[in-house]
Amino acid sequence: MQVFELSFVAAVLLAATPVLYAALAGALSAQVGVFNIALEGQMLWGAFAAVAGSYITGSAWAGLLIAILTTALFSVILAVGSAAWKADPIIIAIGTNLLALGLTGFLMRVLFDVSGSFAPRGLQGLDKMSFLRDVPVIGDIFAGQTPLVPLAFVFVAAAGIWLKATSNGLRLRGVGEHPEASATLGVNVVAYKTWVTIVGGALCGMAGAQLSLGNVTVFTENMTAGRGWIAVAAVMLVAGRPLWLPVACLGFGAAEAFGFRLQGLGAPQQLTDAAPYAITLLVLVATRIPWTGSRAARRRTAEPANAVLEDK
Amino acid sequence: MTDAAVTLTGISKRYGAVVANDSVDLVLRRGSVHAVMGENGAGKSTLMSILFGLTEPDAGTIEVGGVERRFRGPADAIAAGLGMVHQHFRLFDSMSVAENVVYGAEPTRGALLDRRAAAERVRELSDRYGLGLDPDANVGRLSAGVRQRVEIVKALHREAEILILDEPSAVLTPDEVTSLFSVIRRAADAGTTVVLVTHKIQEVLAISDEVTVLRAGRVSGRFATAEVTGPQLIEAMTGRDVVPVSNAGARELGGIALSVDRATVVEQGITRLDDVSLTVRTGEIVGVAGVSGNGQHELVEAVLGAVALTSGTVEIAGTDVSSLDVRRRRLAGLAVIPEDRRGEGTAVTMTTAENITAGHHRSAPISGSGLAKGWLKRRAQREEATRLMADYDVRAESDQSLVGALSGGNAQKVVVARELSHGAPVLIAEQPTQGVDVGAIESIHTRLLEYRDAGRAVLLVSHEITELQALADRVVVLFAGRLVAEFSRAEATTARIGAAMTGGVTSGSGDAPEGRTA
Amino acid sequence: MSAPTTERTSRRLLASAVRHPAVVPVGAVILALLVGAAIVAAAGLDPVAAYVAVIEGAFDPRSLDYTVSVWAFICGMGLAAAIPLRMGEFNLGGNGQLVLGGLAAALVARVSPLPGPLTVLLALLAAAALAGAFGALSAPLATRLRIPIIISTLLLSPVAVAVVSFLVRYPLGEPGAAVAQTERLPDAAHLMSLPGLTYSNIGVIIIIAIMVAFYVVDSRTAVGFELRITGANRRFGTYAGIHTGRLAFGAMAAAGAAAGIVGAIIVMSPPYRLIDGALLSPGYTFAGLAAALLAGGRPALLPVTAALFAVLQVGGASMERSADVPRQLSDVLQGVVIIVLALRTVIDARRTGRAG
Structure with a gap:
């Protein structure tokens, strides 16, 4: 019985981790005033680069490194475009998302001569923390996970502290x-925006690598399947408080893991697929309903929120 | 005493066809308070932007402490010992006073921000200049006067030897102005050079040691304050004897055109407008005085319907419009000249014709009638626009020019033409002459008086007491969202209005503001 | 005329040519094609052959008819993006709206007792209503709860897609079929074909009619004027008495309806079934979004930009066959066009200098 529950916790963490990396990227961008909806495409590129890197070098860790570096490079388009050139980050992001989708499919064909999915024999996944196997409870939860899973939570905590306690964090928030x-x-605004967005790219690279070399060991076309958008919603949900991101992402992870369970019990896959989106939206709605206050106060915002202006 | 802290020589700057600065020379003596005067558009802001490194001049040199400098950005100016307090504060509302002060020049301990040192620094500077700041207070909750002191400490923290204050009194109550002046004095006595950018003559005479007056981008006068008079400064500023437009007095008052009854607006738990009642009769201009941010904007938006009343009612021309939307309120007889021309008054990427007709596009002659209702007659729209542009002297290449390409004065005339030309019984004018040149101010003032004389009601919101005195038949004062005083035209002296703006004192006659409308 | 004058004239001509509104989209396309060529060449393939194959494939007389029908679908999905874009909103939920339209048409076709044209009309109306209502759902979420339309459409869309996919697989599925699909629609629900054409049917005409309607509304009516005002400056719109919340509701409903009608047309065309995934796999939604962005939401430009992406899409398949260049290159080019378009601010900044 206990094993069942702990394996569920493990499944939740597994599902939450890639989204958490991406959401951290989005939250940091939001802190510098860049509305980053390029997470989906960046994560997808990261997933592809990780698999391609691992296949070519024979090392999953090299694959991870390649994913981080190339996704950071990929995010330069958004970073420089929105910070230095003052272009609309939403339009750039729509473009880079399409580009990532097309380019990963294109390269899969050109480099590996396959389409749909790429899982060559001998493709190395990221090492699991199997040395924890004999530790009670912790072993049950983490022994089957890559180090990237706990690291995601460390990153979020570190980012939260860094923002609050260092002078660079202070400048970044400002x-x-x-x-x-x-x-x-005298603070170089463009540099802060640019570099934070690029760091976000690196984090999305980690998100993608965890997805394609941690959760599974395969790259499939459009394998992020909307996780980047869930991350954007998570960023909105926590509204500038990065330390709450794990809660939002674990919620998503629970929805996905629970859906998976239900599938095992015979529930149709289509409906469990939809659950994370529906739940994310419902939670977003629930947090935005002014539960208190007069009707008049509710009526007063009779003006649609504009994505560009909203939440920085 | 030729100890110059800063010497600007031959500064020129043009934006397209507009010459903002034309070989301006300015010498700031160390430890003096130097006023830079001029009307809107005279080039004060450009000159200060250049001095603070926000803009690079086309020609001219800047010497600080005898050394020629070239500022590529404000960081260079800060390093050279300059500090600037902008008219619109540049503060981080979510942060504490200490965080705001040290931002960009933080004391650190290892990799970490040294909060204790930051707080200590704020306390030290605050004590030295008698500012009374709490380092841990959240800046977003402070009043305008205290926020300004935070801005001053920001500059002092960076060891600024030259402090530029851009229109510092614009957001202050008269009491706060007095205490600001004592801070300025103390700083100057301690050796700081203070530049006071302003267009208010009384302030120049009260606090400065020297004055440089700008007109149309050039220096039009240089004086030692002790040797100059108000009229001399006016002449230097305007180049002529100004006969300000003035109100000959209302003729006959008609019935109540606008009635606001016990209006309250609460936003996110903060009461912005608190139980305000007022009426405006036809043939009357009622002025609303107050320091910016005391509920004037909320009053305007509540009457317009852009903000919903938490409680209370609004009647326009006898109709209760409290539950109607903006469009229906406008149809009921309301016109509004908004405060922020680029934010609410125009769409800068659309044509002058479209801007000048927007809002009237659902009625004749622009919209068809009967079966053609809702259709736009584009030729009629352009003809109407051309007519209005001629009537209101809007200078643009054509009716198809983008409003963003017009000068501030012409863009404001587009707004004025659109709002006045339909003869709505009630007009709200919020800061109608903000940021426009002298000529446009005069023409807008004349229009407002004519509008009243045509038997309509005008509610004029202004932060300029002199503007209210020139135009209003009656002045009410808002403080902290409440209507605290009401004065007849004769009673509306600067001293009385000023006192009421601080919220401390009651009105000139009695303390029942609503009671005096008849 | 003296030499300096000529020079000045020519420079002014050049300057005004650079300012022409068509310069930006055309420039973006040319740059994107160059980037695409570089990618193809880097992959060791022949970019010239690839582009030739695209053109030949798209304009092959035998499949020109097919290209036209793809163009129409991209136009339709382009409308779904362009109408909200005109007021500054992004509708990224086209997929959900598209499949709901297909679902509504399939359901109506199944139960309608009416004769042919009426069943088709009813199916189209039902599709527009269901998908329109679904699209419009995002407006109150933005107005009342301040959830941006771009986010709510994105989160709602996969839910609709999953529900339709479930329905097609189970309750509405054709028993015993290898793929998840409905039964073939009754003949009454087959769209009238156009004489001599295989792929293009009356649906193309319907979509063109909607585009004309959007053009007329945009330029000749009060509502269109209000859309443009709101897109230019929302606060200004509010002050001018425009009910921006209601406008967003209408724009999103119209956008959803346009997408729904595309879905209905596809379902009521051969093979006359709602097939799981078949509405989404051609990627009309994002091609339409790309076309709308490239056109800046302007109704008159949409057919042109949609044509570009239709050519890429149809030609992409033949490029894959004859030049061995993966068809995903079309997606790459779509992405690059949008990115280049967004980055045009660099040129704008240079052009206007640092004035103001």
Whole structure:
């Protein structure tokens, strides 16, 4: 009985981790005032680069490194475009998402001569923490996971502390809140926006690598399947408080893992697939309903929220 | 005393066809308070942007402490010992006073931000200049006066020897202005050079040691304050004897055109507008005075319907419009000149014709009638636009010019034409002359008086007491969202209005503001 | 005329040519094609052969008819993106709206007792209504709860796709079929074909009619004016008395309806079934979004930009066959066009200098 429950916890963590990396990327971008909806495409590229890297070098860790570096490079389009060139990050992101989808499919054909999915024999996945196997409870949860799983939570905590306690973190928060103020105090706003977005790219690379070399050992076309969008929703949900991201992402992980369970019990896959999106939206709705306050107060925001203006 | 802290020589800057600065020379003596005066558009802001490294001049040199400098950004200016307090504060509302002060020049301990040192620094500077700041207070919750002191400490923290204050009194109550002046004095006595950018003559005379006046981008006068008079400054600023437009007095008052009854607006738990009642009769201009941010904007938006009333009612021309949307309120007889021209008054990427007709596009002559209702007659739209542009002297290449390409004054005339030309019984004008040139101010003032004389009601919101005195038949004062005083035209002295703006004092006659409308 | 004058004239001509509204999209396309060529060449393939194959494939007289029908579908999905884009909103939920339209048409066709044209009409209306309602759902979420339309459409879409996929597989599925699909629709629900054409049917005409309607509404009506005002400056719109919440509702309903009608047309065309995944796999939604973005939401430009992506899509398949270049290159080019378009701000910044 206990084993069942712990394996469920493990499944939740597994599902949550890639989304958590991507959501951290999105939250950091939001802190510097870049509305980052390129997470989906960046994660997809990261997943592809990780598999391709692992296949070519024969080492999953090299694959991870390649995923991090190339996704960071990929995110330069968004970073420089939105920060230095003042282009609309939403339109760039729609473009890079399409580009990632096309390019991964294209390269899969050109480089490996397959389409649909790529899982060559001998493809190395990331090592699991099997040395934990004999530790009670922890072993049950983490022995089958890659180190990237606990690392994601460490990253979020580190980012939260860094933002709060360091002078660079202070500057970073200021850049998003009031860029003109930062600029008049001699802080290079463009540099902060650019670099934070690129770091976000690297995090999406990790998200993708965990997905394609950690959760499974295969790359399939469009394998992120909307996880990047869930991450965007998670960023909105926590509204600028990165330390709450794990909660939001674990919620998503629970929905996915629970859906998986239900599938095992005979529930149709289509409906369990839809559950994470429906639940994310419902939670978003629930947190935004003004449960208190008069009707008039509710009526007053009779104006649609604009994505560009919303939540920085 | 020729100890120059800063010497600007031959500064020129043009934006397209507009010459913002034309070989301006400016010498700031160390430890002095130097006023830079001029009307809107005279080039003060450009000059200060250049001095603070926000803009690079086309020509001219900047010397600080005898050394020629070239500022590529504000960071260079800060390093050279300059500090600037902008008119619109540049503060991080979510952060504490200490965080705001040290931002960009933080004390650190290892890799970490040294919060204790930051707080200590704020306390030290606050004590030295008598500012009374709490380092841990959240900046978003502070009043405008305290926020300004945070801005000053920001500059002092960076060891600024030259402090530029851009229109510092615009957001302050008269009391706060007095305490600001004592801070300025103390700083100057301690050796800081203070540049005071302003268009208010009383302030220049009260606090400065020297004055440089700008007109149309050029220096039009240089004085020692002790040797200059108000009229001399006015002449230097305007180049002529100004006969300000003035209100000859209302003729006959008609019935109540606009009635706001016990209006309250609560936003996110904060009461922005608190139980405000007022009426405006036809043939009357009622001025709304107050320091910016005391509920004026909420009052305007509540009457317009852009913000819903938490409680209370609004009647326009006898109709209760409290539950109607903006469009129906406008149809009921309301016109609004909004405060923020680029934010709410125009769409800068659309044509002048489209801007000048927007909002009237569902009625004749632009919209068809009967079966053609809802159809746009584009030729009629352009003809109407051309007519209005001629009537209101909007200078643009054509009716197809984008509003973003017009000057501030012309863009404002587009707004004025659109709102005035339909003769709505009630007009709300919120800061109608903000950021426009002298000529446009005069023409807008004349239009407002004519509008009233045509038997309509005008509610004029302004932060300029002089503008209210020139135009209003009656002045009410808002403080902290409440209507705290009401003055007849004769009673509306600067001292009385100023006192009421601080919220401390009651009105000139009695303390029942709603009671005096008849 | 003296030499300096000529030079000045020519420079002014050049400047005004650079400012022409068509320059940006055309430039974006040319740049994207160059980037695509570089990618193909880097992959060791022949870019010239690839592009020749694209053109030949798309304009092959035998399949031109097919290209036209793809163009129409991209136009339809382009409308679904362009209508909200006109007021500054992004509808990224086209997939969900598309499949709901297909579902509604399939359901109506199944139960309708009416004769041919009426069944078709009813199916189209039902598709527009269901998908329109689904699209419009995002408006109150934005108005009341401040959830941006771009986010809610994205989260709602996969839910609709999954529900339709479930219905097609189980309750509505054809028993014993190898793939998840409905039974063949009754003859009454088959769209009238156009004389001499195989792929294009009356559906193409319907979509063209919707595009014309959008053009007329956009340029000649009060509502269209309000859409453009709101897109240019939402606060200004509110102050001018425009009910932006209601406008968003209408725009999203219209967008959803356009997508739904595309879904209905596809289902009521050969092979006259709602097949799981078949509405989404050609990628009309994102091709349409790309076309709408490239056109800047302008109704007059949409057919042109849609044509570009239709050519890429149809030609992509023949490029794969004859030049051995993977058809995913079309997606790559779509992405690159949008990116280049977004990055045009660099040129704008150079052009206007640092004035203001």
